[in-house]
Amino acid sequence: xxxxxxxxxxxxxxxxxxxxxxxxxxxxxxxxxxxxxxxxxxxxxxxxxxxxxxxxxxxxxxxxxxxxxxxxxxxxxxxxxxxxxxxxxxxxxxxxxxxxxxxxxxxxxxxxxxxxxxxxxxxxxxxxxxxxxxxxxxxxxxxxxxxxxxxxxxxxxxxxxxxxxxxxxxxxxxxxxxxxxxxxxxxxxxxxxxxxxxxxxxxxxxxxxxxxxxxxxxxxxxxxxxxxxxxxxxxxxxxxxxxxxxxxxxxxxxxxxxxxxxxxxxxxxxxxxxxxxxxxxxxxxxxxxxxxxxxxxxxxxxxxxxxxxxxxxxxxxxxxxxxxxxxxxxxxxxxxxxxxxxxxxxxxxxxxxxxxxxxxxxxxxxxxxxxxxxxxxxxxxxxxxxxxxxxxxxxxxxxxxxxxxxxxxxxxxxxxxxxxxxxxxxxxxxxxxxxxxxxxxxxxxxxxxxxxxxxxxxxxxxxxxxxxxxxxxxxxxxxxxxxxxxxxxxxxxxxxxxxxxxxxxxxxxxxxxxxxxxxxxxxxxxxxxxxxxxxxxxxxxxxxxxxxxxxxxxxxxxxxxxxxxxxxxxxxxxxxxxxxxxxxxxx
Amino acid sequence: xxxxxxxxxxxxxxxxxxxxxxxxxxxxxxxxxxxxxxxxxxxxxxxxxxxxxxxxxxxxxxxxxxxxxxxxxxxxxxxxxxxxxxxxxxxxxxxxxxxxxxxxxxxxxxxxxxxxxxxxxxxxxxxxxxxxxxxxxxxxxxxxxxxxxxxxxxxxxxxxxxxxxxxxxxxxxxxxxxxxxxxxxxxxxxxxxxxxxxxxxxxxxxxxxxxxxxxxxxxxxxxxxxxxxxxxxxxxxxxxxxxxxxxxxxxxxxxxxxxxxxxxxxxxxxxxxxxxxxxxxxxxxxxxxxxxxxxxxxxxxxxxxxxxxxxxxxxxxxxxxxxxxxxxxxxxxxxxxxxxxxxxxxxxxxxxxxxxx
Numbered sequence: 001x002x003x004x005x006x007x008x009x010x011x012x013x014x015x016x017x018x019x020x021x022x023x024x025x026x027x028x029x030x031x032x033x034x035x036x037x038x039x040x041x042x043x044x045x046x047x048x049x050x051x052x053x054x055x056x057x058x059x060x061x062x063x064x065x066x067x068x069x070x071x072x073x074x075x076x077x078x079x080x081x082x083x084x085x086x087x088x089x090x091x092x093x094x095x096x097x098x099x100x101x102x103x104x105x106x107x108x109x110x111x112x113x114x115x116x117x118x119x120x121x122x123x124x125x126x127x128x129x130x131x132x133x134x135x136x137x138x139x140x141x142x143x144x145x146x147x148x149x150x151x152x153x154x155x156x157x158x159x160x161x162x163x164x165x166x167x168x169x170x171x172x173x174x175x176x177x178x179x180x181x182x183x184x185x186x187x188x189x190x191x192x193x194x195x196x197x198x199x200x201x202x203x204x205x206x207x208x209x210x211x212x213x214x215x216x217x218x219x220x221x222x223x224x225x226x227x228x229x230x231x232x233x234x235x236x237x238x239x240x241x242x243x244x245x246x247x248x249x250x251x252x253x254x255x256x257x258x259x260x261x262x263x264x265x266x267x268x269x270x271x272x273x274x275x276x277x278x279x280x281x282x283x284x285x286x287x288x289x290x291x292x293x294x295x296x297x298x299x300x301x302x303x304x305x306x307x308x309x310x311x312x313x314x315x316x317x318x319x320x321x322x323x324x325x326x327x328x329x330x331x332x333x334x335x336x337x338x339x340x341x342x343x344x345x346x347x348x349x350x351x352x353x354x355x356x357x358x359x360x361x362x363x364x365x366x367x368x369x370x371x372x373x374x375x376x377x378x379x380x381x382x383x384x385x386x387x388x389x390x391x392x393x394x395x396x397x398x399x400x401x402x403x404x405x406x407x408x409x410x411x412x413x414x415x416x417x418x419x420x421x422x423x424x425x426x427x428x429x430x431x432x433x434x435x436x437x438x439x440x441x442x443x444x445x446x447x448x449x450x451x452x453x454x455x456x457x458x459x460x461x462x463x464x465x466x467x468x469x470x471x472x473x474x475x476x477x478x479x480x481x482x483x484x485x486x487x488x489x490x491x492x493x494x495x496x497x498x499x500x501x502x503x504x505x506x507x508x509x510x511x512x513x514x515x516x517x518x519x520x521x522x523x524x525x526x527x528x529x530x531x532x533x534x535x536x537x538x539x540x541x542x543x544x545x546x547x548x549x550x551x552x553x554x555x556x557x558x559x560x561x562x563x564x565x566x567x568x569x570x571x572x573x574x575x576x577x578x579x580x581x582x583x584x585x586x587x
Numbered sequence: 588x589x590x591x592x593x594x595x596x597x598x599x600x601x602x603x604x605x606x607x608x609x610x611x612x613x614x615x616x617x618x619x620x621x622x623x624x625x626x627x628x629x630x631x632x633x634x635x636x637x638x639x640x641x642x643x644x645x646x647x648x649x650x651x652x653x654x655x656x657x658x659x660x661x662x663x664x665x666x667x668x669x670x671x672x673x674x675x676x677x678x679x680x681x682x683x684x685x686x687x688x689x690x691x692x693x694x695x696x697x698x699x700x701x702x703x704x705x706x707x708x709x710x711x712x713x714x715x716x717x718x719x720x721x722x723x724x725x726x727x728x729x730x731x732x733x734x735x736x737x738x739x740x741x742x743x744x745x746x747x748x749x750x751x752x753x754x755x756x757x758x759x760x761x762x763x764x765x766x767x768x769x770x771x772x773x774x775x776x777x778x779x780x781x782x783x784x785x786x787x788x789x790x791x792x793x794x795x796x797x798x799x800x801x802x803x804x805x806x807x808x809x810x811x812x813x814x815x816x817x818x819x820x821x822x823x824x825x826x827x828x829x830x831x832x833x834x835x836x837x838x839x840x841x842x843x844x845x846x847x848x849x850x851x852x853x854x855x856x857x858x859x860x861x862x863x864x865x866x867x868x869x870x871x872x873x874x875x876x877x878x879x880x881x882x883x884x885x886x887x888x889x890x891x892x893x894x895x896x897x898x899x900x901x902x903x904x905x906x907x908x909x910x911x912x913x914x915x916x917x918x919x920x921x922x923x924x925x926x927x928x929x930x931x932x933x934x935x936x937x938x939x940x941x942x943x944x
Contacts, residue, residue: 080939148826163752171810253778254810256943266944269780270680271932353846355824374653376669442688450690532685533642533671533692544673547781548648549817551824 036494040402041418047461048421051436052285052428058278058439071279081263081280087173088242088260094177095241096234099185104230106330107192112222113317115326121334122193128337129186130565132522132539134246135558136183138546139341141250142348144168144175148355150344171255180247182337184240187466188233191473194511195229196222198477201315214317228476232469235295236426239288243429245525246539250546260284261429261525268529274435281432285424292423342559349555367552371560375553377541385521385538386564388452392459393517397509399460400467405497408475409483419472426465430525434458438529450532458526463516470515474508475501514569521565621734622715624722627881632663634874640667641875644682645697646675646783647740647862648816648837651896658891659882666875674814675700675783686712691869694876695883697739699815700783701861702928704736714868718881724903725884729861736865739883740892741899743835743917744788744858746851747819752828761854762796765804765831772808775827777815778944780935784815788832788858789934790927791920796855798937804831805941822848834860839897839911852912856920 062068075081110118143151146166155167169175199222207217248259258266260280267277319326348354352362371378400422407419425433437458441448448454482504486496502509524539531540538561545554645652649672656668673681675698685692698704707713713735721730721737729738746765748758759765765774779786792800810827812818818833823846838850864883870876882888889902899914907913
């Protein structure tokens with residue numbers, strides 16, 4: 001996979017050049033490394049293969065576990081399944097496209113120009129990223145429900161239009177695509193902005209010195225170097241939109257249509273039909289595999305190593321007076337996922353009726369009191385959520401780091417399989433993975449259903465692909481020469497990983513940790529299958545509240561959740577030795 | 588409404604006699620096998636305190652459920668009540684899923700789909716336990732003959748409208764009125780795959796008016812929500828003008844708060860929704876569960892449910908709240924949990940066929 005594979009070949013350590021003792025020491029340490037790595041590979045197999053195996057078994061069997069293709073026949077002939085499949089593909093494609101169109105220019109503005117308040121813009125994108133999509137969808141209901149939506153009310157008041165005039169209808173396919181895009185574009189933005197951050201200025205300087213115009217430099221140097229990140233972003237956006245459950249469950253059902261995930265979810269209502277659900281998940285899995293192969297084919301043969309032992313600082317484009325329009329554009333974009341929805345949530349949290357603008361007369365603390373003093377599930381759900389978030393983020397980062405290292409440096413035979421296994425779960429809708437895990441861990445020998453462990457496994461599996469992709473792209477951008485130097489000097493792979501690679505990847509590691517943490521807090525679809533009353537998490541609690549229409553309580557709970565999440569992320573980024581401390585550039 | 592409580596009660600019971608209930612049918616197998624009524628003793632309270640909490644799976648709207656939980660906790664300090672609220676159909680599925688994996692998390696349970704209790708009874712999930720109040724103050728048709736459960740609450744699935752968006756004289760008076768093209772795009776409706784209230788109501792309406800009614804209603808571009816507690820809230824928001832179904836108590840609560848909503852008891856009859864409560868045989872906190880079950884049927888709790896929660900009670904000493912139409916004066920549709928139990932899958936399948944979700 002990595003373009004630099006030629007340099008990572010195994011026996012680069014020239015044994016003759018080293019003293020015999022050092023060689024022996026190196027050997028023995030290398031053995032330990034191998035064992036540790038084998039352990040990680042085994043853990044990965046357990047995490048990924050077990051639920052998928054159960055899915056395959058269920059997809060190809062009937063209730064009595066006799067082999068049959070009947071599930072697929074139903075799936076591809078019944079319009080009740082074909083329509084959701086098409087709807088899902090339309091949503092995923094549109095979302096992917098919109099996200100790239102918005103995130104690429106914004107990423108460029110923030111990373112490569114002298115736009116004012118670039119850090120603030122990044123923080124606000126982060127804010128939209130930590131917003132769970134289902135919470136965003138609920139906030140947009142408050143804003144753009146056809147009759148009670150604040151924006152529609154405002155429009156009617158301003159234009160004097162009649163009570164049936166609707167400016168926005170969020171309960172529609174375009175409405176759903178819009179809301180999913182709002183909370184998916186940060187994936188693309190983060191990938192693109194990080195890639196642009198890492199492109200060293202000397203490459204662009206070289207182009208300029210050789211007479212390249214600004215546009216030519218962008219076209220021949222900057223854009224190609226950022227392309228892998230954009231492609232990865234498009235893919236992640238597509239897959240996120242395809243497997244998302246919360247937003248469609250909130251917006252598509254009132255509109256009267258299903259997506260694949262809500263259809264699968266409805267198959268688990270009583271009496272549950274896990275066979276059909278498993279069959280419905282397999283096409284999504286195959287599609288993802290095809291997309292990943294296509295990505296590897298397009299990007300695989302080019303070299304994108306941008307961080308070597310030496311490189312120059314990135315060069316910022318001077319926008320001149322255009323700085324302010326650029327800032328305005330970015331802020332206008334951020335209205336949609338951040339300012340407006342948060343405003344609506346704050347309004348709903350403190351007003352008597354969520355569809356009325358709060359005034360001093362209607363201001364109430366009743367909802368806050370209800371959530372913190374009457375709702376008996378609040379404390380438990382908060383504890384579970386943050387405990388699981390921290391655990392999953394720590395284990396997941398470690399797992400993704402080792403696997404990304406193994407595959408990026410082609411360190412073990414079968415590393416391609418590892419890479420595939422680590423990416424495969426992205427194709428499994430969380431709800432179906434939840435069922436796979438449910439099937440795997442409700443019968444002997446290991447019974448985990450009803451414990452927090454099964455949720456931890458679910459979160460690890462679901463978040464692994466993104467974490468792995470993120471660290472893998474960091475590895476791709478990290479020339480192996482630094483590690484090779486360490487290895488030549490006698491360090492084992494594991495030691496090298498610990499002393500050289502991990503510190504160089506410090507900021508990426510913190511980012512990955514935060515990414516998983518946030519993703520766990522956001523996760524709803526697997527949790528909705530796997531929770532019990534003792535292992536309830538915040539997302540499930542909010543979803544429950546949503547089903548009975550308790551919008552004010554949701555707003556209070558959602559805002560609390562966001563504030564706590566933000567606090568955790570800020571704390572993680574202040575961690576000494578990570579993030580701020582290490583710079584990848586030699587200036 | 589009459590000021591004399593007994594009069595009111597008689598009228599309720601008359602109303603119920605007019606609407607024969609299926610609960611007596613449930614006990615055909617064993618007659619009068621119910622255990623003797625149990626008093627709340629200091630020993631039971633002490634044993635419950637030791638357990639420290641009772642976990643209640645219920646489909647009653649969350650603010651009402653939590654209010655009852657808080658009332659229980661203040662009466663019996665040291666015993667917490669953890670409320671697990673979801674749609675009755677969802678809870679039914681969850682309990683099935685948990686019990687299939689040998690997870691016994693639920694102590695006692697309430698469902699707005701009385702058919703669930705037929706299944707739980709048949710599967711032997713429930714423990715016999717008769718609180719003193721149930722034995723003394725509940726009509727026989729609302730007690731399981733084997734003492735496994737009793738009707739803890741009742742409500743109606745009503746039509747409603749927003750008085751801000753609809754003038755009273757233009758409001759629908761019947762299910763048939765909802766098919767008028769003028770309501771196209773203006774109706775909100777809950778889902779029988781989620782809500783036990785709506786499952787029960789869908790059965791009754793389809794039985795009395797035929798499935799053609801739902802087929803025609805599905806052409807009205809309705810807004811589909813999940814819980815029967817949600818449509819009243821959508822009216823209060825001003826999101827839709829009319830609700831085709833939804834819980835009566837939700838409407839009472841909003842009216843009490845001064846929100847612009849009004850109830851319509853449809854001319855064809857209003858579906859009656861019975862919500863029994865029972866203790867699980869494998870309750871993790873068996874004493875706390877029994878203490879809570881006793882509390883649930885006490886006059887104190889039942890009166891709170893009526894006054895604060897807008898629910899209907901079959902406790903003989905409970906007084907109806909002034910200003911609410913007494914049950915006896917409302918034309919009710921017959922409820923029939925045994926039939927719902929047999930037809931539940933068919934109801935869900937047909938509903939999905941018409942409404943697409």
